[in-house]
Amino acid sequence: MRGKLVYPYSDALLEYEFKTDHPLKPDRLKLTHLLSKQLGLLDLVEEIEPTLATREDLELFHAPEFIDAVIDSGTNNNVHPQYGLGTADNPIFPLIHETGARYVGATLDSMRAIMDGNSNTFCISGGLHHAHRNAASGFCIYNDIVIAINMLKKKKNYKVLYFDFDAHHGDGVQNAFYRSKEVLTISVHQTGKTLFPGTGFIYETGAAEGIGYSVNIPLMPGAGTPELIRIFDDVVVPLFESFEPDLLVTQMGVDGHYMDPLAHLTYTSHGYETVVRKLLKMSSDICKLGWLAVGGGGYHPVNVARLWTLFLGLMLGEDIPNRIPDEFKETCTEMGYHDIPEFIRDPEEIVQMYFSREEISLDLERSLRRVKELVFPYHGL
Numbered sequence: 001m002r003g004k005l006v007y008p009y010s011d012a013l014l015e016y017e018f019k020t021d022h023p024l025k026p027d028r029l030k031l032t033h034l035l036s037k038q039l040g041l042l043d044l045v046e047e048i049e050p051t052l053a054t055r056e057d058l059e060l061f062h063a064p065e066f067i068d069a070v071i072d073s074g075t076n077n078n079v080h081p082q083y084g085l086g087t088a089d090n091p092i093f094p095l096i097h098e099t100g101a102r103y104v105g106a107t108l109d110s111m112r113a114i115m116d117g118n119s120n121t122f123c124i125s126g127g128l129h130h131a132h133r134n135a136a137s138g139f140c141i142y143n144d145i146v147i148a149i150n151m152l153k154k155k156k157n158y159k160v161l162y163f164d165f166d167a168h169h170g171d172g173v174q175n176a177f178y179r180s181k182e183v184l185t186i187s188v189h190q191t192g193k194t195l196f197p198g199t200g201f202i203y204e205t206g207a208a209e210g211i212g213y214s215v216n217i218p219l220m221p222g223a224g225t226p227e228l229i230r231i232f233d234d235v236v237v238p239l240f241e242s243f244e245p246d247l248l249v250t251q252m253g254v255d256g257h258y259m260d261p262l263a264h265l266t267y268t269s270h271g272y273e274t275v276v277r278k279l280l281k282m283s284s285d286i287c288k289l290g291w292l293a294v295g296g297g298g299y300h301p302v303n304v305a306r307l308w309t310l311f312l313g314l315m316l317g318e319d320i321p322n323r324i325p326d327e328f329k330e331t332c333t334e335m336g337y338h339d340i341p342e343f344i345r346d347p348e349e350i351v352q353m354y355f356s357r358e359e360i361s362l363d364l365e366r367s368l369r370r371v372k373e374l375v376f377p378y379h380g381l
């Protein structure tokens with residue numbers, strides 16, 4: 001790996017808070033940073049202070065009138081429901097523009113570090129994959145991922161593989177590159193039939209010269225680690241190898257974890273660990289620019305902290321201790337969290353729920369067959 005892994009963080013990121021009772025809690029970032037620090041991982045990274053994205057940066061993707069509406073919401077307390085501002089998911093607050101721009105800045109700083117020769121970064125605040133060109137959506141004001149990829153592509157038309165394992169479909173990123181064959185987007189998520197944003201079906205494969213370069217694998221509620229690993233090996237690995245991206249970008253939302261309160265998937269730390277290890281190996285073998293990882297969903301702050309700390313340890317190639325330090329558990333308790341897990345990793349066996357395994361795996365077999373029929377021919381597979 002060239003250069004240290006870059007990790008943007010500052011307490012100013014914690015000001016991105018819609019309302020105190022909103023599910024997207026800044027404690028997710030605060031606790032992730034704290035646990036990673038207590039386990040010594042931050043001694044191994046280059047921690048940087050995120051900058052604010054400029055208006056010009058935001059316009060790499062967003063419409064000027066949408067940016068004006070965000071600024072107006074923050075400054076004058078006006079709602080703009082036509083731009084997704086002031087809705088139940090995205091209430092307005094005074095710092096809505098500045099904090100949104102800081103989240104974008106953190107991801108852009110990561111991309112700049114990669115363009116300057118560092119090869120891997122983990123930006124835990126990034127991953128706002130639902131934001132559209134002209135609208136905020138699903139807790140996402142500005143789409144840091146699309147803006148960062150567009151910044152890179154302004155320099156050179158690099159090939160980017162975007163892989164998203166958040167429980168929700170990565171619709172904003174998919175739509176931004178729907179007509180492009182230089183950005184291959186792959187999203188694995190709970191089916192849009194039962195979860196926001198209601199898209200991400202198999203037949204959404206791209207348009208114009210981008211046909212075959214948007215890939216979606218929707219899952220039934222209850223699907224978990226065996227399905228995630230199967231999809232990775234059957235779809236992600238062959239596409240990764242044939243596409244040969246210059247850069248890997250991953251959205252690593254952990255709201256598909258079995259303990260997460262918002263979605264209905266049952267991933268475990270073991271599934272994530274298998275996938276993250278493979279991503280590290282493949283990105284270092286194939287991607288000459290490296291790997292830009294961002295966070296994403298995850299609505300159980302303590303759980304998010306242990307999973308993203310695990311991911312950071314894996315990205316660094318470090319064997320982190322499995323026991324969660326008492327000091328960390330005490331802080332969580334003081335912050336009002338209960339039932340703090342003892343370990344970074346989940347127990348081997350978890351209780352399965354919702355549908356039977358047979359139904360879930362039959363459904364997945366059908367989906368995999370269809371995805372391969374629709375997409376693989378565009379990749380010589």
Ligand SMILES: [Zn+2]
Nearest residue numbers: 166168255297
């Ligand atoms: Zn999500």
